[in-house]
Amino acid sequence: xxxxxxxxxxxxxxxxxxxxxxxxxxxxxxxxxxxxxxxxxxxxxxxxxxxxxxxxxxxxxxxxxxxxxxxxxxxxxxxxxxxxxxxxxxxxxxxxxxxxxxxxxxxxxxxxxxxxxxxxxxxxxxxxxxxxxxxxxxxxxxxxxxxxxxxxxxxxxxxxxxxxxxxxxxxx
Numbered sequence: 046x047x048x049x050x051x052x053x054x055x056x057x058x059x060x061x062x063x064x065x066x067x068x069x070x071x072x073x074x075x076x077x078x079x080x081x082x083x084x085x086x087x088x089x090x091x092x093x094x095x096x097x098x099x100x101x102x103x104x105x106x107x108x109x110x111x112x113x114x115x116x117x118x119x120x121x122x123x124x125x126x127x128x129x130x131x132x133x134x135x136x137x138x139x140x141x142x143x144x145x146x147x148x149x150x151x152x153x154x155x156x157x158x159x160x161x162x163x164x165x166x167x168x169x170x171x172x173x174x175x176x177x178x179x180x181x182x183x184x185x186x187x188x189x190x191x192x193x194x195x196x197x198x199x200x201x202x203x204x205x206x207x208x209x210x211x212x213x214x215x216x217x
Contacts, residue, residue: 049074094203097196100157137162137174145185146175152185152192160189160196 048056049071057067137145141159145151152160163171164186172182 046078049078090199093196094199097157097200098203100196101200104158104161137166137171142174150188152189155189157193157196160193163189164193 053064053067053071056071057064060067062070141155141162144154144159145163148154152163155163166186168179168182168186171177171186172179175182175185177185
């Protein structure tokens, strides 16, 4: 990075090379730095894929566990939750509410399960719990929905990569 930032004429004089060669050197160094940054970002994306996959597995296992509940009981619970004015306080933890209030883009710092909780929450109850207007709460829920959709797409991409990778391993 230092060699890239040094003025070309100074570097050329110090290394006893032409400015053209120094420009090629600095361009090459910049390409190496760019490639390293791309690799770092790719690694972060893969880590996010793995995290999303773990979250998806966790969500799927919770859904599988909750299936045996009779439909009537689920309706009673759902109705009770949405009919009370304090549902945002009971369904969302103080930690989630704090993140929603304090962060400029809270959907990026919440895990997928928390995003789902925010999406399931009644908009008016969420606005009340955060002391926001309903439009701001709706915008927050839309941002959470978009982030959750993006994460799901990343998981699907990871599954696709896995299946492609498994297919290659079985070929002679």
